[in-house]
Amino acid sequence: MQDLETLIYEINDFSKSNFGFKVEKSSLKTYSSYNWELFCKKNGFNLASEGIYIPNILRAYVKENTDYFVLNIFHELFGHGLFCEHSLFGKKLCTLDFKEAEQYLYKKSNSGISEYFIEDYEGIAMLFEEKISIFTNTIELFNKKLKHFPNYNSIFEKFKNFEKEYSLKEIFVKFEFL
Numbered sequence: 001m002q003d004l005e006t007l008i009y010e011i012n013d014f015s016k017s018n019f020g021f022k023v024e025k026s027s028l029k030t031y032s033s034y035n036w037e038l039f040c041k042k043n044g045f046n047l048a049s050e051g052i053y054i055p056n057i058l059r060a061y062v063k064e065n066t067d068y069f070v071l072n073i074f075h076e077l078f079g080h081g082l083f084c085e086h087s088l089f090g091k092k093l094c095t096l097d098f099k100e101a102e103q104y105l106y107k108k109s110n111s112g113i114s115e116y117f118i119e120d121y122e123g124i125a126m127l128f129e130e131k132i133s134i135f136t137n138t139i140e141l142f143n144k145k146l147k148h149f150p151n152y153n154s155i156f157e158k159f160k161n162f163e164k165e166y167s168l169k170e171i172f173v174k175f176e177f178l
């Protein structure tokens with residue numbers, strides 16, 4: 001695989017031409033497993049996680065040297081990044097500090113797809129992750145990741161079904177991507 005910077009650049013081109021928008025403000029920080037542990041402990045994040053996106057600073061953090069490293073970048077930087085930068089709901093999240101954003105995500109959703117906002121937030125990130133994995137020929141890895149995380153898989157299926165019945169465009173309209 002080409003270097004990460006080139007890959008990110010190409011995905012952003014793909015994003016702009018396919019979705020109509022791209023990552024403009026979000027940045028990425030990757031950590032070795034040792035530093036990931038320190039980072040998680042310091043901030044009270046789940047040690048078992050491999051990535052996180054922090055809306056109010058528009059920053060994606062991803063643990064290095066994992067099986068799903070590139071997918072985790074697609075998910076955190078592009079999945080959550082595109083959502084937070086370009087949807088009305090995501091922009092609202094960015095105005096909250098991390099604790100408030102977490103609380104907000106556990107409110108009931110009125111999307112008609114999910115029960116809670118957190119599922120909308122994750123489902124949309126996974127849709128972007130899936131599209132990017134097709135573009136980068138990592139769809140098999142993506143499918144493997146879904147099998148590894150059944151909870152995510154059930155959220156993803158709800159969004160996938162909605163997309164099949166309506167369209168990705170409809171999802172963008174629903175979440176007010178501008």
Ligand SMILES: [Zn+2]
Binds near residue numbers: 075080122125
């Ligand atoms: Zn996520």
